[in-house]
Amino acid sequence: MAYCCQCGVELDEHAEKCPLCNFEVPPALVKDRDKNRIYPRAVNAHTHQTDVIKNKILYAYSLVSLAVVLILLVLNSILQPEHKIFQYAMGCIVASILYVFLLLGYIKRLTRILMSLGLLTWLLCMFLDSIDGVFTWSILWAMPIIAVTTLVFVIVRILYRRGKHTNHFIFIPIYICLGLAVLLPLIELIIQYNLFDRFKLTWSLVSTISLVCFSGVVAGLYYQMPEYIKERLIRIFHV
Amino acid sequence: MRYKRKKSDSWFKLDNAGKLYPSIASSRVSTTFRITAVLKETVHAGHLQLALDAACKCYPVFNVRLRRGLFWYYFENVNEAPKVLNERYFPCNSIRLRHSHAMPFSLLYYKKRIHLEMSHAISDGAGAMVFFKCILKNYYRLSHHMTPIRKIQLVEGQDEDAFEKYYQPKLPNPRKVSRAFHFPFKLIEKGEYRITTGLFSYDGLKGCAAKYDTSPTKFLLMLLFETIQDYIESSNLSMREITPIIINMPVDLRGYYDSVTVRNFFISLTPQIDVRLGHYTREEILREIDHYLALNLNTKHLSQYIRRNFRNELFWHVRVIPLFIKNAIIPIVYNYYGESSYTTSLSNIGSVKMEAPYDTMIEHLELLPPPSEGNIIKATMISYKDITALSFGSLTEDRTIERLFFRKLREEGLHIKMETNY
Ligand SMILES: [Zn+2]
Numbered sequence: 001m002a003y004c005c006q007c008g009v010e011l012d013e014h015a016e017k018c019p020l021c022n023f024e025v026p027p028a029l030v031k032d033r034d035k036n037r038i039y040p041r042a043v044n045a046h047t048h049q050t051d052v053i054k055n056k057i058l059y060a061y062s063l064v065s066l067a068v069v070l071i072l073l074v075l076n077s078i079l080q081p082e083h084k085i086f087q088y089a090m091g092c093i094v095a096s097i098l099y100v101f102l103l104l105g106y107i108k109r110l111t112r113i114l115m116s117l118g119l120l121t122w123l124l125c126m127f128l129d130s131i132d133g134v135f136t137w138s139i140l141w142a143m144p145i146i147a148v149t150t151l152v153f154v155i156v157r158i159l160y161r162r163g164k165h166t167n168h169f170i171f172i173p174i175y176i177c178l179g180l181a182v183l184l185p186l187i188e189l190i191i192q193y194n195l196f197d198r199f200k201l202t203w204s205l206v207s208t209i210s211l212v213c214f215s216g217v218v219a220g221l222y223y224q225m226p227e228y229i230k231e232r233l234i235r236i237f238h239v
Numbered sequence: 240m241r242y243k244r245k246k247s248d249s250w251f252k253l254d255n256a257g258k259l260y261p262s263i264a265s266s267r268v269s270t271t272f273r274i275t276a277v278l279k280e281t282v283h284a285g286h287l288q289l290a291l292d293a294a295c296k297c298y299p300v301f302n303v304r305l306r307r308g309l310f311w312y313y314f315e316n317v318n319e320a321p322k323v324l325n326e327r328y329f330p331c332n333s334i335r336l337r338h339s340h341a342m343p344f345s346l347l348y349y350k351k352r353i354h355l356e357m358s359h360a361i362s363d364g365a366g367a368m369v370f371f372k373c374i375l376k377n378y379y380r381l382s383h384h385m386t387p388i389r390k391i392q393l394v395e396g397q398d399e400d401a402f403e404k405y406y407q408p409k410l411p412n413p414r415k416v417s418r419a420f421h422f423p424f425k426l427i428e429k430g431e432y433r434i435t436t437g438l439f440s441y442d443g444l445k446g447c448a449a450k451y452d453t454s455p456t457k458f459l460l461m462l463l464f465e466t467i468q469d470y471i472e473s474s475n476l477s478m479r480e481i482t483p484i485i486i487n488m489p490v491d492l493r494g495y496y497d498s499v500t501v502r503n504f505f506i507s508l509t510p511q512i513d514v515r516l517g518h519y520t521r522e523e524i525l526r527e528i529d530h531y532l533a534l535n536l537n538t539k540h541l542s543q544y545i546r547r548n549f550r551n552e553l554f555w556h557v558r559v560i561p562l563f564i565k566n567a568i569i570p571i572v573y574n575y576y577g578e579s580s581y582t583t584s585l586s587n588i589g590s591v592k593m594e595a596p597y598d599t600m601i602e603h604l605e606l607l608p609p610p611s612e613g614n615i616i617k618a619t620m621i622s623y624k625d626i627t628a629l630s631f632g633s634l635t636e637d638r639t640i641e642r643l644f645f646r647k648l649r650e651e652g653l654h655i656k657m658e659t660n661y
Pocket of ligand 1: 008018022
């Protein structure tokens with residue numbers, strides 16, 4: 001019989017450590033685990049079910065998309081149009097299968113999903129831009145914007161994890177707003193630089209200020225205001 | 240009698256307490272509790288199936304399927320009993336209430352254990368226990384070459400909605416309780432469930448309670464309050480995060496009202512202490528519990544709670560919302576209002592007795608609470624002969640509460656044997 005010397009409770013014969021305090025039982029005292037289990041090795045009914053549904057969605061979507069691609073290929077060979085419309089369409093459809101794959105969460109960590117989405121979008125842009133034989137907008141416009149967007153969202157995600165907030169309904173919107181507040185000026189800078197070769201902020205300032213205010217108000221309502229701010233507000237605005 | 244007139248296509252409404260449960264059911268809020276009988280020998284699946292078939296004949300009220308109406312779910316009687324299953328999933332996760340034609344219970348076995356998992360949509364612990372005893376008796380008879388009991392003398396009102404019977408429309412509402420303290424622990428994966436059971440002597444427990452001049456239930460309730468108080472005092476939570484500790488204590492109303500129903504008939508009492516007022520000693524906690532129960536455990540106050548539970552059904556504007564909209568809204572409302580008003584719960588089904596010769600087959604009984612996202616740690620207890628099983632069902636990896644609680648019990652001099660599913 002194994003005991004936990006810290007909790008003083010008797011443990012299962014097959015227990016490797018105390019369930020209460022994680023005190024490790026000397027390996028010599030642990031009996032064969034599988035033989036003496038009182039609960040079976042459990043199957044997670046929930047993940048099992050959601051996996052089945054996910055697989056069905058991906059399978060059905062891929063099948064339909066591939067059929068469409070085939071039809072487009074045939075049409076392309078028959079019509080042989082001047083314009084490269086079919087190439088554009090096929091590129092987008094193939095990419096959409098990959099998007100569905102990513103969004104269904106087959107990859108575990110959200111940061112990885114975000115980075116993959118960024119990479120995929122960039123590759124798609126490169127491909128679409130390359131169809132007419134010359135790279136034009138994908139280098140100057142798409143690449144910096146996609147890189148900045150991905151970077152901002154990955155950082156926001158990491159900071160959110162670090163924050164360990166319990167109330168997701170409040171904090172996810174706050175973090176997204178703050179992320180956008182940083183992202184929009186950066187995008188405007190890229191646009192300004194490409195168009196006019198200068199760095200100047202106009203519309204993004206308005207959006208950033210309102211997003212920051214919104215998050216500030218929501219967070220303030222959640223945390224309630226500290227006493228001294230309340231006190232000062234009362235002092236200034238009392239009637 | 241009554242059942243004879245029932246054909247296979249007869250149906251009945253969900254009772255008041257169970258009405259919302261199919262709408263809120265998910266893998267983290269399964270609304271399914273489990274009663275386990277640990278036998279002295281390995282379970283024979285064939286006998287168990289026959290025992291269940293016979294028990295379903297005795298209690299046709301359980302042999303039903305859940306169906307969707309336009310506004311509410313309802314139960315439809317079926318002829319064939321469900322199949323017994325080898326245990327595969329995490330505890331309290333075997334029933335998919337949202338599926339079409341869901342059974343409200345399932346009977347599982349694993350090695351020496353028989354588990355009855357039942358949704359609160361149809362019955363509470365006491366009702367399920369009546370059915371479970373019938374299955375166990377039949378199992379004993381079959382394994383000793385006796386004929387199973389297929390028919391029992393039906394008592395009038397065994398399948399009644401007792402809430403409806405004792406509903407008094409004119410009573411005022413009971414006082415609202417404030418928002419309760421919640422454990423800030425991280426949740427585990429959806430669909431998983433952690434069980435930590437402690438087995439100890441019932442007489443030993445009574446001895447411990449006697450030292451404080453109280454009953455075993457109140458004694459354990461006191462320890463649970465003290466455990467949570469210790470946790471709050473040792474954690475560095477800000478004053479804003481601390482709210483009163485409120486423990487949900489289900490009360491079996493069959494002891495207070497004249498009903499023999501096997502369907503839901505319980506309400507939740509909510510003893511509480513407010514740790515913002517200062518540290519409570521054991522005597523002070525016991526005094527709070529004693530006074531609270533003395534005030535509320537009488538038919539006058541219980542009738543008020545019954546009325547509050549039942550009244551919701553009568554709002555016509557709630558009733559006429561189509562079911563699919565209810566299914567979308569009710570989980571949110573329930574998580575916010577229903578579960579947020581408790582910190583945790585302690586359900587005690589009491590000391591269960593089986594008549595001879597059936598009693599010799601069973602080693603001890605166990606009871607598991609339904610997992611709940613709003614109350615991530617819940618406790619239940621059940622006693623059989625001299626063995627009490629106290630189980631914590633948890634949706635978190637953090638064992639602080641269980642550790643503090645069982646160490647306290649150990650310090651009172653009880654010998655505790657731990658069992659877990661992880
Ligand atoms: Zn230990």
